[in-house]
Amino acid sequence: MQLADGVATTTLTLPPDTRALSMSFIGADGRTDDNGGEDYHSGALFPYIGPFLTPGSDGGLSTRVTVTWETDRRCKGVVLYGDDPEHLDRQAVGTRPDTIHHVELADLRPGATVHYRVTECGTGRRSEVHAFHTIADDATTLDVAVLADMQDKGTPQSRWGEIARHVAQAHGEVDLVLAPGDLAADDEPRFWWLFFDRARDLLASTPLVPAVGNHDTPGRQSNPDDSSFLRYFPVPRTPGAGGVYATRAGPLVVLTLNSEVPSELHPGGAQYRWVEQQLADTRGDRWVFAQWHVPPFNAGGRFARVQDDTRPVTALFDGRVDWVFTGHEHLYQRTLPLRAGRRAARYGRGDEDGVGYIVAPTAGDRIFDTLAPLTEPSRSLLGFPTVGNLRRVEGEHGYLVVHIDGPDIGIRSWGMGRTPGQPATVVDEIAYRREE
Template sequence: MRKSALLAAVLTPFLLIAAIESQWPAYAAYELGGVDATSGVDSGATPQDVLSAVGEAQGDPLTLLAVGDIANCAEAPGLASAFPVSANLLGLASAFDPATAPAVPTVELMAQWPNAPVLALGDLVYSSGKPVEFSDCFDPLWKDNRARTLPTPGNHEYNTPDAFGYYQYWGERAGPGDLGYYATHHGNWLILSLNSETDASPGSPQALWLKKTLAASPEACVLAFYHRPAYSLMERGGRDNAVALFRQLEQAGASVVLNGHNHFYERTLPLDAEGSPDAENGTVSFTVGTGGETSREMPTLDTTAKAIFGHLGVLRLELGQDGYRWWFEDAESGATMDAGQAPCVLRRTRA
């Protein structure tokens, strides 16, 4: 009996640390309403508030910035790095060093367009989406851009239970009901943040919501953004929801889809619902997982219009009344590495 008591005494602290690091106590508190989901600066602002604050006159072009895969901060060795959540609760120095994060040049580049709303394309923090990663890594990097950011969640955010760290950080900005999808409107554009990390198959709540939203929206041009690309040079698995979303959007006549996840810049040709080129009616997909990560060069496909490897950067979009322009801006040099323009695709369904 004494051995059992001794063993329990030895194991209890380790079990407690494991529970804290796995986020279950914090998640339970969040679900029970014990954590203020709008405790951060401007997190009470809705996505539509962000676009409404831009203030362009009706018919004027809207400038947007888009980038994903952002905050991967270096970690100092030691207790805080091994147990970042526990260390944070104990008031120890943070393991994260935002000043040396690869995303610093990206953030500096975005300051050239201080009034442009930012579409944050998922994997905003590494590696688990924990609240401490948002507070100690992402926020110090991103705080000057937070008020103008429209987020979407990535797979790393869902390494915490139900991505609660993401929803806690963004509050109302993440959309209603912790679902990770919402609609905004500006001029002749419907802008949709969707969730590639939850069910998007036909008949799912997300698919039904998207169908209803498309049918109820009179705008002629549609832009959607979510984390995983449906069709890209690199297929990393887990893209069923992304494919389902792209099919539904393309069949409705969406003009542009923006994604992160792959750590390079890619612009596709206009693609049909199955990912084949369709110059007349297809949807153009941009992958911009270049906020703080880059990957090796790889061969292009016959669906690839442009691919850029080894460069951090930001996609700048200008949404006009019946078309759009784009520029991919290199974060280190400030050079424009890809640019062009295209008309909106004709909306084919509204029911």
């Protein structure tokens, strides 16, 4: 490094397959300059992060969708979009200069295909043209992918990129991606970049509905600081409850909660009160899912001890919520239908029916196979895996796909083995018609 007139310069030779450069600087006094925790970076690809899609400011996906991306330069972001990929005749401009851009497309036609690209002011750099489709409010069919605990660390064992590419290629019918937490390996810019970079194709064409997990906040324990999560995801802000919002997509309503503040999920808490109001306002003919990170029913050996932290809010769900999706344990589990925490006759909304609770498999991070001791009551509530007296099961990486068609629903859990390159197979499946 050369120093002249108080300015230090150096030349870096980068590998030809470099995708991005992230930097921080250490001065002679030993102090680190990491740009206020956001690092200094430059992307060989444009944009540095994204673009990716989230619901509009109204929580819907019918006429509004938000496009997010990150650039090297601070400026107002611009989205060019239209019906014809060769003629993007409309544009939307960000409200203020920044490096992270959240630009809402607010004049879309329900059920239409939209082509778009993002640009960087002053440089002429443009992304490739991507496409997505809006979801009409009166749509009766919907396909949803559920992916959790990606936590890509940039190692050969991390499989998030492989799984994201597979979902994009093998399940092109998917309209929406739910992500119940732990998207990043840790709350650091390099790990957020890995999450977004590995899934560029999937997230540029399919709206993402994320929940905050413990690895998405500072440290690895529960932490109410969701500032990084909210920096990347322009989700609607619920007073007194960060990272908590409702999404409407055709026949489905998704309630996204924040298990990093578990006290709010107890009676009187901000999230508990919010759920009460949302369920009171939701039409009875819609399917209703809830998602958050830490499971309220969990037979896994790592975190069964904390399931009571998030369980109180489930008292509101009987007869009103269909399925709950969580993560955290890195071991796929599906409960039997539960009502008031006990086994019910079947899945559904009837007086004797119960809610289904699913712990999603890890979509790329370390797999855990150990179950809680035989004395753990949640073991008797499992519909999958069927474990008997076993303490270990053969877990694997994977994801879920949910298909809704009017009153019918089908849920498939896909496994992709334990090592890179293994094919996807269905490991669990449930289908039924909801009787009102």
